[in-house]
Amino acid sequence: MGIRTHRSLLLLLALSVVLLFIRTVIPETRQIVSILFFYIALSEVFNLFTGLTLYVCFGYVAFVALGMYGGGATIKYLLSSPNPQPLWVVFVCSFAVAGILALILALIVGWISIRLKGAYFAIATIGLNEGLKNLIEGTGIWGGSSGLIIANDLIRAYNYETFIFVTTDLADYLIFTVYIITVMCIYLVTKSRLGYGLAALREDEEAANVMGVNVVGYKLVVFVISATLAGMLGAGKMIKDVAIYPPQAFAISYTVEAIVISMLGGLGTVTGPIIGGLAYGVLKYMLTVSFPGLQLLALAPALMVMCVVFPYGIVGWLKRRFKGGVIESLLT
Amino acid sequence: MSKELLRLEKVSKNFGGIKALNNVNLIVSEGEKLAVIGPNGAGKTTLFNAISGVFPLDSGRIFYLGKDITRLPPFKRKYLGISRSFQIPRPFAGMTVLDNVVVGALFSKDIKNIKEAKDRADEILALVGLYSKKDELAVNLTSPEKKLLELARALAPKPKLLLLDEIVAGIPPAEVDKIMSLVVKVSEQENISVVALVEHVMRVLKYVERAVFLHEGRVMMDDAPDKVLNSEIVRDIYLGKVYE
Amino acid sequence: MIILVTAEYIIFTTITGVLLGTFYGLATIGLSFTFGILRILNSGHGSLVMIGAYISYWSFALLGLPPLISAFLAFAIGFLIGLILYHGLISRVLGGPELISLVLMFAFGIFLQEVAKFSWGASPRGFTLSLGSVNIFGYEYPLTRVIGGVVSAVVVLVLYVFLFRTKSGNAIRSVVEDPEGASLCGVNVSRVYALSLAIALGLTVASGALSTLFVSGGIEPYMGDLYTTRAFAIAVLGGLTSPFGSFLAGLLFGIFENLSYMTLSLANVGNPFSMTRFLTFAMILLVLLVRPQGLLKR
Numbered sequence: 001m002g003i004r005t006h007r008s009l010l011l012l013l014a015l016s017v018v019l020l021f022i023r024t025v026i027p028e029t030r031q032i033v034s035i036l037f038f039y040i041a042l043s044e045v046f047n048l049f050t051g052l053t054l055y056v057c058f059g060y061v062a063f064v065a066l067g068m069y070g071g072g073a074t075i076k077y078l079l080s081s082p083n084p085q086p087l088w089v090v091f092v093c094s095f096a097v098a099g100i101l102a103l104i105l106a107l108i109v110g111w112i113s114i115r116l117k118g119a120y121f122a123i124a125t126i127g128l129n130e131g132l133k134n135l136i137e138g139t140g141i142w143g144g145s146s147g148l149i150i151a152n153d154l155i156r157a158y159n160y161e162t163f164i165f166v167t168t169d170l171a172d173y174l175i176f177t178v179y180i181i182t183v184m185c186i187y188l189v190t191k192s193r194l195g196y197g198l199a200a201l202r203e204d205e206e207a208a209n210v211m212g213v214n215v216v217g218y219k220l221v222v223f224v225i226s227a228t229l230a231g232m233l234g235a236g237k238m239i240k241d242v243a244i245y246p247p248q249a250f251a252i253s254y255t256v257e258a259i260v261i262s263m264l265g266g267l268g269t270v271t272g273p274i275i276g277g278l279a280y281g282v283l284k285y286m287l288t289v290s291f292p293g294l295q296l297l298a299l300a301p302a303l304m305v306m307c308v309v310f311p312y313g314i315v316g317w318l319k320r321r322f323k324g325g326v327i328e329s330l331l332t
Numbered sequence: 333m334s335k336e337l338l339r340l341e342k343v344s345k346n347f348g349g350i351k352a353l354n355n356v357n358l359i360v361s362e363g364e365k366l367a368v369i370g371p372n373g374a375g376k377t378t379l380f381n382a383i384s385g386v387f388p389l390d391s392g393r394i395f396y397l398g399k400d401i402t403r404l405p406p407f408k409r410k411y412l413g414i415s416r417s418f419q420i421p422r423p424f425a426g427m428t429v430l431d432n433v434v435v436g437a438l439f440s441k442d443i444k445n446i447k448e449a450k451d452r453a454d455e456i457l458a459l460v461g462l463y464s465k466k467d468e469l470a471v472n473l474t475s476p477e478k479k480l481l482e483l484a485r486a487l488a489p490k491p492k493l494l495l496l497d498e499i500v501a502g503i504p505p506a507e508v509d510k511i512m513s514l515v516v517k518v519s520e521q522e523n524i525s526v527v528a529l530v531e532h533v534m535r536v537l538k539y540v541e542r543a544v545f546l547h548e549g550r551v552m553m554d555d556a557p558d559k560v561l562n563s564e565i566v567r568d569i570y571l572g573k574v575y576e
Numbered sequence: 577m578i579i580l581v582t583a584e585y586i587i588f589t590t591i592t593g594v595l596l597g598t599f600y601g602l603a604t605i606g607l608s609f610t611f612g613i614l615r616i617l618n619s620g621h622g623s624l625v626m627i628g629a630y631i632s633y634w635s636f637a638l639l640g641l642p643p644l645i646s647a648f649l650a651f652a653i654g655f656l657i658g659l660i661l662y663h664g665l666i667s668r669v670l671g672g673p674e675l676i677s678l679v680l681m682f683a684f685g686i687f688l689q690e691v692a693k694f695s696w697g698a699s700p701r702g703f704t705l706s707l708g709s710v711n712i713f714g715y716e717y718p719l720t721r722v723i724g725g726v727v728s729a730v731v732v733l734v735l736y737v738f739l740f741r742t743k744s745g746n747a748i749r750s751v752v753e754d755p756e757g758a759s760l761c762g763v764n765v766s767r768v769y770a771l772s773l774a775i776a777l778g779l780t781v782a783s784g785a786l787s788t789l790f791v792s793g794g795i796e797p798y799m800g801d802l803y804t805t806r807a808f809a810i811a812v813l814g815g816l817t818s819p820f821g822s823f824l825a826g827l828l829f830g831i832f833e834n835l836s837y838m839t840l841s842l843a844n845v846g847n848p849f850s851m852t853r854f855l856t857f858a859m860i861l862l863v864l865l866v867r868p869q870g871l872l873k874r
Contacts, residue, residue, distance in 0.1 A: 056678045058619070112865045118674040119617040119816070120864060123808045126619060126682075130805045131857025138850030193438055193446060200435045203424035210384055212410035212439025212489065252801075256686055259679060267675075297694055300687035307680040308668045 009187050012271050013180075019274075020176060032281070034172045034240075040277035041179035041233055042254065043261040048186050049226035051268030052198045053219050055118050058255055059109070059125035062132045063227045065249040066105060067098035067234020069142045072150050072244060074098075079150075084157040087166070091174065095235045102231025105132075106224045114223060115216045133250040147245035154242065171240035178232045185225060186270050194218060202268075253296055260303050266315030275314055334361040336398070337525050338414075338493055343382055343392030344549075352378040354549035356392070360493065365519065365526045367536050367557070370546035371569060376529045377419060379546065380495050384416050385409045396493075411441055415491035419498040419529075421478035423470035429481060430466040433457060433488045440489030449488075456484045460514065476503060483511065487518055494519065496528045500535055512539045537561070581842065584713040589834045592717055595725030597830020599783065599790060601823035602728040603803060604810040605735065606780035612817035613752055613772040614670065616677045620685020621807050622800025624654060624777055627688055628784020629795045630696065636703050636788075643705065644727060647785040654781030658774030666773060667766065685800070692797040702793025724789035731779070732823050748772055802853065809856045812863045815870025825871065832859075 023033035042060065050056050071094035078090050085093075105128075113124035137145045155163050189195050200208035201215045209215045238244060257280070265276020287295055312320065338360040345353040352375050360366065368376050382389060385406040393402045401409055410416075415436075423432050433453035434446070443449050457463040460480045465473065473481060479499065486494055496515070500508045516539050519526045530536050537543070543560040545553040547569050553560045560566055603625055610618050618624075628650040635646035661684070669676045707719040739745035750758040751768045759765050784803075788795070806829070814825025836855055840848035863870070 050675065054673055054675050056675050056682075058682060109861065112861050116864060116868050118678065119611065120812070120868060122617055122619055122678050123812065124860060124864060127805050127808055127857045127860050130801055131854055131860075134850040134853040134857070138846045138848075138854055140846060196431070196435050196438055196446070199427060199431070200424050203426055204422055206386075207418070207422045207424070208435075209406045210386065210410060210416060211435055211485070212407045213435070214407050252686065256683070259682075263679070294690075294694065296686060297690040300683045300690055303683035304665060304680055304687065307676045307683070308665050311672075311676055 008270050015274050036281045038175055039257055040273050041175055042258040043273035044182040045226050045229045046258045047262045047273050049222050052222055054202050055121050057125045059128035060230050061250055061255050062128045063102045063230035064234035066101050067231030068238040068244045070101040071098040071235030072148045072238045073142055075150050076153050079153040079157040095232050098231040098235035099228045103228045106227030110220050110223045114219045129250050133246050137246050149243040151242040167240055167242055171236055175236040182229050263306055263313050266313030269315045272313055272315045334363055337362050339395040341393045344390050346390050351549045356551055360525050363523055365540045366542035367540040368529045368544045374546040375549040376546055380497050413492035415486045415489055416495040417482040417486040417497055421482045423481050425471035428467050429470055432470050433484045436485035436488035442490045456488050460484045494524050494526045508535050588713045588715045589838050590831050593831035593834035594827050597827035598725045598728040600830050601826025602731055603783035604807040604822045604826055605819045606776035607807050607811050608819045608822040609776035614769055619678050619682040622804030623685040623688035624780040625784035625803040626800035628781040629787050632785035632788040633701055633795050643785055643788045647782045650785035651778040651782040655774040655778035658777035659770055662770040662773045689797045700794050700796040702795055704792045720789045724786050805856055809860045813871055821870055
């Protein structure tokens, strides 16, 4: 158990730190890297579940949104008291609440649908976005259709400079932290007993069950972990955006982008999302320059073609091409 | 007197009107080796599926080491020590031979961690003669090799009860003896009860102490192999005289 | 303010629910057809309904065609889309992992939405077609909706006849039962799949065209999402593999939706439309929990 066995993880961490470094050192890149990191983080979360179980969850938008609402409401609540808590307490609480809410929702939806075939699970998760959005708009909780805004609360409780710091740098560091946690989760899971079980159930669920793998339990565990992380990403996003409105919050577009990045990079691989993210970032930049506003229009058919022609992604393709040897171990 | 390992009590299962298992009673003791025989469609594989827990029973109960496991899901039964090989090998195609056996070993009560599982997998693979292919993808194995892999996977978890579904079907006679002696050796070494399902009974007869003859989901005879084979009922069914 | 709910009103709500339900049933049949025959879930289902609605709109705006006529055009277009989609992409992912086909159809749905947005903008469009109204139990109900309901039922009947009385229909049913066996009997399984997908998409797009008989406005690129959720709820209720089960479930769902609007409006609990949509999703979870194979078995 030395450096050799953890090569892929180290490569990933190295790449991530480099990106972070670029962002800090070159201020012009701040926005792009920041957005890119959110998408890479979301792709890793998507990858954690879908890559390891081959079940598709289309509902991460809902978990992120729930995290945004939960985190935002917590911040609002904590800052409304006459003695505002120190910064770090507020944020730890908002992340905790966001994570817990997402966890509970995932337990409910997962326990009901994950024991069924993939199509039923897809139905439940596609419906989840609409369902949650309508619940919020219908009951008016958390601001309902008018949305939830925490900008003023933050400025009132702390000074303006802190506000700027929080909504730009701190938010990004927090998102980066969730990303690292997600990556560690993927890595640890794949190397563990859970990982073997998941590999078996990916191949043949029924045989895996007979071989002793708790198929439903394992899928559920991974699902709940990924949803919780998505919720925490939402908490981070809330701190960045300081506002959330139902139509934008539940916009399907960033599900598509997370799926594209994961598949482009390579489902089920640790390094896939970051490589996919970088490749996608470049593509997106080029698209935005030549055809502004048309990303999804180009992305959707690209995803369709990828499903048929290139389902293993860049990393998957590289692993097949260079079987055995250094490159494969680098890319797990 | 050996301990009772597995007991089926009045087990029945219908599939769309056909009684695949009809009031089956069976007891397997520790360390026994028996063969389940019968013509095509007699219910042999269904019996195995019932013991594995692949589907719920229509009636009856199954006891393992005295505990009622009728409602237990397959993966829990495996954990308790019931291991099974499939008639048509179902290896995890995209995984290596070694990893296939590791999965078999890992999810059992006696093996605590991945290292132990890997060691055990190495041991079993050497035993069945697949050690040299351990890093091959399972999908690349030849048919007989896949059968050996099935056996290895089933032996890996140090089971107490080993269900072998047509382990020697489609294998040349010389190989049959090799595999069966291997099974007997390991089962005696590790105190495993073996239930071998076979259609062509002659091949395994000398390795088992008992034969259970199934016909149309019912246990027609349950006795020493030569007695079963020489009985009139069995002779008639195999020769096709009794056909309702 | 006290609103009196009379028995007549409840009956009215139920009957109009049935009429609405026949339309919902038609809009869902394509989903069950695709899943039952090709074992593929059309995760982009709603977008096809949206396309149908636009076809109806443009046929009316440019050619003055009423929705009943444009429904035929819509069916033809949907049919064509199905054939192209099958031969181009679906045939290649058919035996593969579920994941791939789910993502593929999802992306297809998004693609249609974006094409619509790009071509016709995001602002909602609509047109009114008034043919007077009908008196049901003392309440006025638009004739267009009655026509929509009846036409939907007729279409389903035609489908039934097709599946059970024609050679192609029998071929389709044989493939559902046993693809290998059917192939051995000389059925061109690939053609059956293509035909089935084409019919399924055709029906869905056609139902989108008929939707304009029920709702006169709100045609915009993202209107399909609501239909997707509804179709999913109806399909799991009726059994995901059973087209006619879906139709019956559609009727039940239509009644449910109407009664839900009515009850929630009276109870004054939040926004009745949003809450009904939330309940639709809750219904999906409930059915999956209790009886995932659907209330009506195949």
